[in-house]
Amino acid sequence: MDAQQIFFVLFASVVVHGSYDFRPDYEYHASAGGWFKLHLVPATWSDARFICDFEGAVLASPINVAVNNVMQSIVNMSDHLSFNEVYTGVSNEIVNSMCQSIEGVPLSAMPIPMKGIYYKQFDYSKQYCLRLGVQGLYYADRCSEALPYICFKKKTAELRVTECGTIDTGYQLNAKTGHCYKFHEYAMSWSLAYLRCIAEGGQLVVINSAEEADVVKALFAKYPAKSIKKGSEPVNVIFVGFRDLNQSNVWRTINGQSLEEAGYANWAAGEPNNVINQKQYHGAMYREGGLDDYNHDVPAPFICEKHPHNIVPVPNNG
Ligand SMILES: [Ca+2]
Ligand SMILES: [Ca+2]
Structure with missing residues (x-):
């Protein structure tokens, strides 16, 4: 093993088992007492707000001089990139x-340079969102455009990363599979569930064995129908990480494997039945453990799976 290989092994072990206090994809700035992450994939203001929230943070605002300085430096350092402005968390939405x-x-208490329309002159019948431009100036404009944005997590004394590599105590390590799982009682569409799991540092659960199916089943059983938080049915299926992307009855996990390759292809009796006119192209599992094809946009509860030591997608065989 030469020096380069030794470095790689050491570096890799730091990445996998590395010490971080929040998330490895966030950068800590001691001056501002918190972690920041620049999201370059543009989003509308409300989507940006949700994604930061899913990540356990907030859409960053220049709430004080120190946070403002870091936000300006992040945007300035990125000025060679293909954007001119980012969203902040400031708006008149609430x-x-x-x-x-x-x-x-309040915006009036923020120590920031404003340009353009001054906030006291806003037409408050519209929604405004504050943007930070690459020149370091802030200005308010509409919220519907898709823009990059910065998420911020303030450091607090009680913040602790669990054995699941996250501050989210909803994730519990399972000794049998070596992975962590979190049940989401708030029903969502399959796509939102998929995004939510990624933002949390995991993925929509991929069942890789009968043993893992039992783990998922047992977790589902802890949440009887009455605990599922949505307006109506269903409460007897959860979304799982597979789908029929081309709507041709070819089912693949979100990692690209067939169900057989992934290790669990136990359809429930009569499934997949792709109920006519209901467009059942997304993966789900019944309480009894059998798989089901299910409607994408009928909200269902779901389970996220996370590798304990990193936030990259769990391996295909995991
Ligand atoms: Ca798995
Ligand atoms: Ca079905």
Whole structure:
């Protein structure tokens, strides 16, 4: 093993078992007492807000001089990239007549340079979102455009990364599979469930063995129908990480494997039945453990799976 290989092994072990206090995809800035992440994939303001929230953070706002300085430096360092502005968390979404951050800090209290329309002159019948431009100036404009954005997590004394490599205590390590699982009682569409799991650092659960199916089944059993938080049925299926992408009855996991390759292809009796006119092209599992093809847009509860030591997708055989 030469020096380069030794370095690689050491570096790899740091990445896998590395010490971080929040998430490895966030950068800590001691001056601002928190972690920041620049999202380059553009999103509308409300989507950006949700993605930061899913990641356990908030859409960043220049709530004080230190946070403002870091936000400006992140945007300035990225000025060779293909964007001119990012969203901040400041808007008048909650209180129509007042712009404030997600944390509730009013725009009028923020120590920032504004350009263009001054906030006291806003037409408050519209929604405004504050943007930070590459020149370091802030200005308010509409919220529907897709833009990059920055998420922020303030460091607090009680913040602890669990054995699942996350501050989210909803993830519990299972000794049999060596992976962590979190049940989501709030029903969502398959796509939102998929995105939510990724944002949390995991993925929509991929069942790789009968043993893992038992783990998932047992977790589902802890949440009887009455605990599922949605307006109506269904409460007897959860979304799982596979789908029929081309709507041709070819089922693949979100990692690209067939169900057989993944290790669990136990359809429930009569499934997949792709109920006519219901467009059942997304993966689900009944309480009894059998797989089901299910409607994408009928919200269902779901389970996210996470590797304990990293936030990259779990391996295909995991
Ligand atoms: Ca798995
Ligand atoms: Ca079905």
